[in-house]
Amino acid sequence: MPRPILATIHTEALRHNLARLRQAAPDARVWGVVKADAYGHGIERAYEGLRGADGFALLDLSEAQRVRDLGWRGPILLLEGVFETRDLELCSRLGLWHTVHCDEQIDMLAVHKTHAPHRVFLKMNSGMNRLGFAPHALRTAWARLNALPQVDEISLMTHFSDADTGRGIAHQVRAFAQATQDLPGERSLGNSAAMLRFGDDPAVRADWVRPGIALYGSSPDAPAHEAGHWDLAPTLTLSTRLIGVQQLQAGDTVGYGSTFAAEGPLRVGIAACGYADGYPRHCPTGTPVLVDGVRTRTLGRVSMDMIAVDLAPVPEAGFGSEVTLWGRSARGAVLSIDEVAQAAGTVGYELMCAVGVARVPKVAG
């Protein structure tokens, strides 16, 4: 028997979240961002729920190949563009669109031999200072691209650094609008947080939006707002079962380091999930968890393969009871990944990706 831990990917919830994001930018075309193996969900499993998108945006050429292998004939965008000249051959072969964010990528395009010119997204650095041309360098880059026979249509893009926080997007929208004002081409600005928080801004709604995290049912501006506030449904449930029960007396402790001590008699369940399953080791005592759909809390330190949970609110629970680390329990109760992320001092993005690369079996359901 395998360990009872499982990640269930909810196809219907992916569809729902995509529809919800379309409402936020009704005239825009939607890139479903599926980098990092669809934020840990697995591209093949997420595809069924996200195939209603207008295109898929990702980083790795191997992931682009997997999307094509699924039968997707529509647009695919490489969000970081190419890393070396020969990547352009695969772009030609798979018909990939790619971001151009630096002069080196234009140099590579200039020596690339192709019969079919490429569609590119020229990226401007509007303040995040990660990738992209500075505003003063954008025009020269555009002119260089425009002069290349290897290049077909040029679109313009930028990425927000603070769409999820108080600083917002206005300063970057302004910088982008000024630098691009008389350049032709489609625009792409909005990520999840910008779409949900600033969807009224015409710049965010323009041409192509690029939601990632909200597609996967995690709130882009947690903890300010939770997923329910944005009408997003959880797309990944991490569940397991109790594989042991302990009866503690006052003063008894739980787990490595004895960081939790019982104040009185307490039933404790041992769940088959630990940090080797992608559950964050930093979750302290009190992190929410569902047992048989009832909300309770973790106790003590998370170990590699197990975690202890308080059974006081679920006295009928015992060996084999369902434990939902986050997502939707069999009885329908929901625990948001964002609550667990907050307890661990991180964000839903990191938790999903960690489960994605962990040993947990994943199924669509």
Ligand SMILES: Cc1ncc(COP(=O)(O)O)c(C=O)c1O
């Ligand atoms: C360039 C770019 N566009 C869009 C996204 C999607 O962002 P989010 O998951 O916050 O919606 C990302 C993710 O970081 C990104 O790097």
